[in-house]
Amino acid sequence: MNTILEIRNVNKSFYQKPALTNLSLKVQKGEIFGVMGPNGAGKTTLIRIINRIFSPDSGSVRFDGDLMVDRDLYHIGYLPEERGLYRNMTVEAQAMFLARIRGLSKSDAKVKIDYWFDRFDINDWRKKRVEELSKGMAQKIQFICAVLHEPKLLILDEPFSGFDPVNVELIKQELSEMRAAGKTIMLSTHNMKSVEEICDRAVLIDQSRKIAEGSISELQDAQKSGLIAVRFQGNMIAFVNALWTGFVVEDKIILGDNRFEVHLAVRGESSFDDLLKVLMGHVKIEAVWEMRPSMQDVFIQLVQPKKEEDEK
Amino acid sequence: MKNSWLIAVREWRERVSSRSFIMLSVIGPLIVLGMVYVMFALGGQSKQHWNVLIADPGGIMNNKIMPQIDNSVTYAFADGYIEVDEFRDAKKYQKFDALLEVNEKVLSNKTGFVFYREKPSVRMQTRVHYQFERRLEEIVVKEFTKMSLSKFRSIKQPINVTFADVNDPEDEANDLSGWAGFFFGTLIFLFIFLFGMTVLRSVSREKSNRIVEVLLASVSPFQLMRGKIMGIGMSAFLQFVIWISIIGAGLYFMRENIFPDVMDASNINIEQLTLDANDASYQESYYAAREYNEFVNLVYERVEFGTILGFFILFFIGGYLFYSSIFAAIGATMGSESDGQQFVIPIVIVLCLSLYAGYYVMNNPETQMATFLHYFPFTAPVVVMVKLSQGYEVGHAYEIYVAFFVLIVSAFISLLIAARLYKNGILQFGHRLRIKHLFKWLKST
Known part of the structure; x- marks a missing residue:
């Protein structure tokens, strides 16, 4: 069984407006899977359904072979696009709290905190309140809190937006290492260069529907000009x-x-x-x-014609 | 439940370690104790001074009233009649605070009239009455008997008549008891208001700093709301325990060390006082004790703290759950931290009305409106405290349990409605909250 996450015919609408229409996809173990799409396409809704923040109107989500249940959330890490921390909590207390609600025991959480704080060389920040940290420092803490419980599947919604370039590189490197360690990563982004650089496969969603899915080279090949x-x-x-x-x-x-x-x-x-x-x-x-199109070209070629059709 | 508990513990720690919690824990009970101290202390040491002009056209009092100087009252005598209008307006009488009119038939009709410019305290009234009465006794004894004054006073025994309610022969439900209940009702109001607002701020802050989505990926919106209400409720309970401990210790200390004489009714020996009536300082303590003894008696003897505290805790829990879920729902549906004030104000007004309802029931305990307010969940926590201290009629104790049941059921319904609004509103940002949003999110599954 190589599929860690399977979305089957998921539909979701908000007040009669469809957010996802009959969407299906599979994410394989150990890959970095990109979720692409213009603003309002339904990416965040999909991610929230996987995280059980929303429930689908119909369709199913299977995790590691079985229908997903609440306990599976302990094996998922999530860094949302709109992310934040408790400003007046210390870094250590914050990490401990988030690790505990992700299912770690107190002693396990402590071991993991020590490991990640050493790895990111941030032991000096332990007792600092989040409000005392710079934005870049807070971003590192947010990432650590998402991976602290060593999830099987890490979901990142726009992970590179708002992060400074140094942290972007750091996170890319971490993601590659996690993939090498057999973890699965799903990331939603507008940054096509990143998709091309680090993703193995991707799905493109537009106006609530899936319009393409496959490996990066398959997606590029499908749009190649033959030049x-x-x-x-x-x-x-x-x-x-x-x-x-x-x-x-x-x-x-x-x-x-x-x-x-x-x-x-x-x-x-x-x-x-x-x-x-x-x-x-x-x-x-x-x-x-x-000559192969860049993912930027793929994105534009797939999304643009649909828009033109709609405008007609 | 484990996740709710983790959230509750985080909330509890955050509240308890905040400066405002620590300040309120210390300052709140000290203010209450300060007020009690002032009520006790001012009673014994009132410095109000009165200038009284005695109009005695018959010369009955012979220009005498007190054998010794009283620091609180100075008397002056006038021989002729003084009309009330003249006393009120004439420049020469402006230095007098009151006019004591002694008519020529006073020895037969036993009536004097005091016209004051500003209403005197009960103590001052008692004092003037007492001194006037004692001077007339001297005259009566001299005019109509052959016995000595001391003999007369030893024979003279006042006959007291007490009017009592057949349902409450011990007079446990008098106004002062009502005030004690109102005090506890105010305390419930204060705690619900302070901690309900804390729930609202905490929810809206979590929303505005965007940690909420991280949390919702691990816990359900209901678990999050439940944990938050539990945690803040626990900190409110801790604060209440601190208040009661400090106030209890303070009252004990005052009784034992600061006011041991005033606080104990057995220290007042009326017979001894009668014999030592000329001793002004003793009179002072007698008046103080007589006036404040009721309050002291109320605080230390009459209020059944065990029962009241027990029901206080139950109704605080019910009222807090009821109101805090409403506050949580508003916090979750606000578009930004500064949004939603238009929905907070009505709730605060309703809370304030509950305080007024307590005051109303204290003064009109038997009306139909009082019965309604006693069961109405918005007002029940305050009103029940007043009713409890006034006492339920024999055979009607079940009413308090019915009120509690209604409150708990209402709190449960309120939690269910709030949970739905919370779930649908918590991830909505940047809008300006309107009533249509509430209806939309309420209908949405």
């Missing part, structure tokens, strides 16, 4: 002549020192291998690659 990029040194006319009728130049970038990067569309039955054959001997090829 091939070639970087070479030599004569541009010789290059164009060599292409003959199999390929058409779509775009070119002059790099200097008689070097060019050209984007080619493929015609008819021509293949990647054909291109290499026709060019060899005419120009000095530095690199050839199949």
Whole structure:
């Protein structure tokens, strides 16, 4: 059983306005799973349903193979988009309280607090009140409080918004290490670069519906344009002549020192291998690659047409 | 329940370690003790001084009234008649506080009239009455008997007639008892108000600092609300115990060390006082004791603290649950920490009305309205305290249990309604709370 979380045909609406429509998805153990979508798409509603803050109108949520129950929340860590701490509590008391309501015993909580405070080198802050901390320091505490009980599944809603760049890097590194340790991470974000960098798979939600799900490369492949990029040194006319009728130049970038990067569309039955054959001997090829869209492009391509349709 | 308990303990710790809790724990009971002290102390040491003009056209009193100087009253005599209007307006009489009119038939009709500018204290009235009466006794003894004054006074025994209610022959339900109940009712009001507002602030703060979503991922909204109400209620209870301990210790200390003579009715020996009537300082303590003995008696003897405290705790719990769930619901539905005042004010007004209801029932215990207020959950906690100290009629003690049952059922319903509003409102931010929101969230499952 590799699936840790399975959402089946979940529907949720608020006062007749749908927030999620017939949504299904699977999150595999040990992966970093991205939840993407424009504002108001239903990402936070989905996350709140997984955290049992909301209950779905219909459909089911299965955790580790079984229908999810309250006790499963002890195996989930959650860092919401709108996050905060008790301002007049000490850092240690706060961590202890949040660890206890996540099901840890007092002695276990103490061991975990010692471990994480050592790991983030924040032992000096133990007795400080949260109101005395800087925003960056508070962000570290928030993250620690979400992972303190070592959850099987960590859910992060917009984890990089509001965090300073140093903390963003720190958290990315922690997430990678957690994945290596077999933990599953689900993150909802607008930051497509982060999705591309750290996610294994992702789902794209728009206007309460799932519009795509798959590995990052699958999502990119589905939206790829079929263009091939070639970087070479030599004569541009010789290059164009060599292409003959199999390929058409779509775009070119002059790099200097008689070097060019050209984007080619493929015609008819021509293949990647054909291109290499026709060019060899005419120009000095530095690199050839199949052009893939960035996740930013994937996002825009999938969301934009739907919006245009709606506007019509 | 474990999660609610963890939340309750956190709330309790936060409250108990706050400066305002510690201040209120010390200052509150000290203010109450200070008020009791002032009531006792001022009674014995009143410095009110009166200038009394005695109009004695018949010369009956022979320009004499007291053999020794009384520091509280100075008498002057006038020979002729003085009209009340003249006394009131004439410049030469302005230095006098009162006019004692001694008519020529006073020895037969035994009546004097005192016209005052400002109403004197009961003590002053008693004093003037007493001194006038004693001077007339001297005259009567001299005019109509052959016995000595001391012999006359040893024979003279006042006949007291006490009017008593057949249902309450011990007069346990007099006004002062009602006031004691009203004091406890005010205490309940104060605690519900202070700690109800604490619930509201705590909920809205949790919402505005956004920790609430982290909590809701581990506990249900109902568990969160229940824990919060429990924790703050526990701190209120602790505060109450501190208040009662300090006030109890303070009253004991006062009785044993500061006012041992005034506090004990057995210290007053009327016969001895009669013989030593000329001793002004002794009279002073006699008057003080006579006036304040009732209050002392009330505080130390008549109020059944055990019973009242027992029911105080029950009705405080019921009233607190009832009101704090309303406060919690308002806190949860507010769009920001400063929002929602328009919904807080009506609740505070209702709470204040409950205080007035207590006052009303104290003065009109037998009316239908009083019966209604006794069972009405918004007013019951205060009103029951007043009724309890006034005493229930024989065979009607069950009424207090019925009131408690109604209050607990109402608190339960209030909790259910509040839980729904809490659940649907707690994750709504940035709006301006309107009545339509409340209806919408109430209807939503």
